[in-house]
Amino acid sequence: MFGFLRRFRRDDKAIEASQAEPIAPEPLTEPQAEPVEPPALAQESPQPSIEPVPPSPPQGGEPTEPPAGGLWSSLRSKLARTRAGLTEGLASLVLGKKQIDDELLEDIETRLLLADVGMETTQEIIADLTRRVSRKELKDPEALLEALYEHMVRLLEPVAQPLVIDPGRKPHVILVVGINGAGKTTTIGKLGQRYAQAGHKVMLAAGDTFRAAAVEQLQAWGARTGVQVIAQGQGADSAGVVFDALQAARARGADVLIADTAGRLHTQGGLMEEVKKVKRVLAKLDPSAPHEVLLVLDASIGQNALNQAVQFNEALGVTGLVITKLDGTAKGGIVFAITRRLGLPIRFIGVGEKAEDLRPFAAREFVDALLDHES
Ligand SMILES: Nc1nc2c(ncn2[C@@H]2O[C@H](COP(=O)(O)OP(=O)(O)OP(=O)(O)O)[C@@H](O)[C@H]2O)c(=O)[nH]1
Ligand SMILES: [Mg+2]
Structure with a gap:
């Protein structure tokens, strides 16, 4: 109905x-x-x-x-x-x-x-x-x-495939990528809280060493949610920060490590190489890491999100998506276009700026809300 x-x-x-x-x-x-x-x-x-x-x-x-x-x-x-x-x-x-x-x-x-x-x-x-x-x-x-x-x-x-934290990994490493302003850092803050409340020991790596105040933004989320943040500060080498964070997370027996990265356009070759390096460096410490390459896409940019997704996937082998800003947009149908083009698992959707505004993606619930349908 x-x-x-x-x-x-x-x-x-x-x-x-x-x-x-x-x-x-x-x-x-x-x-x-x-x-x-x-x-x-x-x-x-x-x-x-x-x-x-x-x-x-x-x-x-x-x-x-x-x-x-x-x-x-x-x-x-x-x-x-x-x-x-x-x-x-x-x-x-x-x-x-x-x-x-x-x-x-x-x-x-x-x-x-x-x-x-x-x-x-x-x-x-x-x-x-x-x-x-x-x-x-x-x-x-x-x-x-x-x-x-x-x-x-x-x-x-x-x-609609949830992101499952493998307790066998210590830690389960999630590398978060996407273009500027897509919602990466916010999503990491929300995820940190979600996993911490689920009883996991969570650590965040401040791998965005490029943008001014990026480290502070992540630290503010850490402070608000009681999650530890490993950071070196602006200008440090991103791959180095993430490498150190993985070492620290292992030493402290963390269950989940979530690494932030600087926003970049999929057309910026040099920056894409940099994030590939972050990925490679993680694999040096743990050949199975990262266990998730999470691409954050902003739904409000509509069809533009498609090309980004394709390029990031080609460069990094994306294993899951978070589609953010589905709240203020009329372009929520982009979820279908992205699915058709890539078929990648959608782990979460972002529907606001607060910690509770990150929802695991559920197909029927989503379409119910889109079409005003009651199952
Ligand atoms: N309405 C809404 N706003 C969001 C959502 N997710 C993130 N934002 C907002 O989008 C803006 C950018 O978010 P960030 O998390 O800083 O984005 P980012 O990808 O880390 O950006 P860079 O670090 O510059 O690459 C912030 O103002 C967030 O509060 C969402 O799901 N809904
Ligand atoms: Mg950021």
């Missing part, structure tokens, strides 16, 4: 209006029924019986794992902009219609393209739906939307 249809159904006036005049598009801001931010006071929830009590973190930070289904977990509210673009106006096309028509299919196609789902994926989806309509498998507009939903879930399920 789709929330945007339910809302229109509930409001008889809106249905009448839909037959007489165009319905006002769904606002980009969150509908009132869904909380935008974790509220300080209890408020009406879709599931009032589940009143989440955030676990108290051991080191005085914020909780990492928002309880499912509660006020904290409103992925829907975080993805409001992409959802608005995808579902806006669909209700007026669907309601009161018994037949699927070209207008509806074209509208879906346009919305997928505008959300940056990408030409190939969009055409495949539309071709599949059209085929099923002509075979009379899909008989009404709602069945068509359900089929769209299932198709989108199927596309993402293969890449």
Whole structure:
């Protein structure tokens, strides 16, 4: 069932209006029924019986794992902009219609393209739906939307693979790469907290020795989350810092080491060589390291993220993705385009600047939020 249809159904006036005049598009801001931010006071929830009590973190930070289904977990509210673009106006096309028509299919196609789902994926989806309509498998507009939903879930399920920390590695080394401002350092801070709260001994390596204040930024996350940061300061050799950090992490029996690196454009050959060197240096101490090359991509740059992902993958052998800034963008469909192009595991999505705004990627939950669907 789709929330945007339910809302229109509930409001008889809106249905009448839909037959007489165009319905006002769904606002980009969150509908009132869904909380935008974790509220300080209890408020009406879709599931009032589940009143989440955030676990108290051991080191005085914020909780990492928002309880499912509660006020904290409103992925829907975080993805409001992409959802608005995808579902806006669909209700007026669907309601009161018994037949699927070209207008509806074209509208879906346009919305997928505008959300940056990408030409190939969009055409495949539309071709599949059209085929099923002509075979009379899909008989009404709602069945068509359900089929769209299932198709989108199927596309993402293969890449929804969590990042598993191997307890046999001491430490499990995660090398974090990406272009400037993608959200690497923020993601590392969030990951540090997540793994520390899961009971792992975590250390962070301040491998971004290039940008002013990069080390301090990581140290601030470390201080906030109670995670140790190994740093040498600006201007030091990045590979050297990371090498030393791995030695220190081994000596101290750390479970997880997460290495930050300076942001670089995939077109900057020299800088790409530098990060390759960081990777090689890690392997000198532990031939199996790094155990994860995590590429952080900013969803808000849409299709531009695609080329970056391809180039970083060619240079470094990326093993997992984090897609950030899915909160302020209407381009959340880029997740489909990236998946089609690379098929790389999506480990997490970033939906805000706070520690709890890093969510493990789950295909059905994500598409539910994008299409305002309730499974
Ligand atoms: N809204 C939102 N902002 C984010 C997210 N992730 C990161 N940011 C913000 O994006 C900005 C850049 O984040 P950084 O973590 O510094 O990015 P970086 O990749 O380390 O940047 P460089 O070190 O310059 O290469 C900061 O203001 C973050 O707070 C997210 O998921 N959502
Ligand atoms: Mg950084």
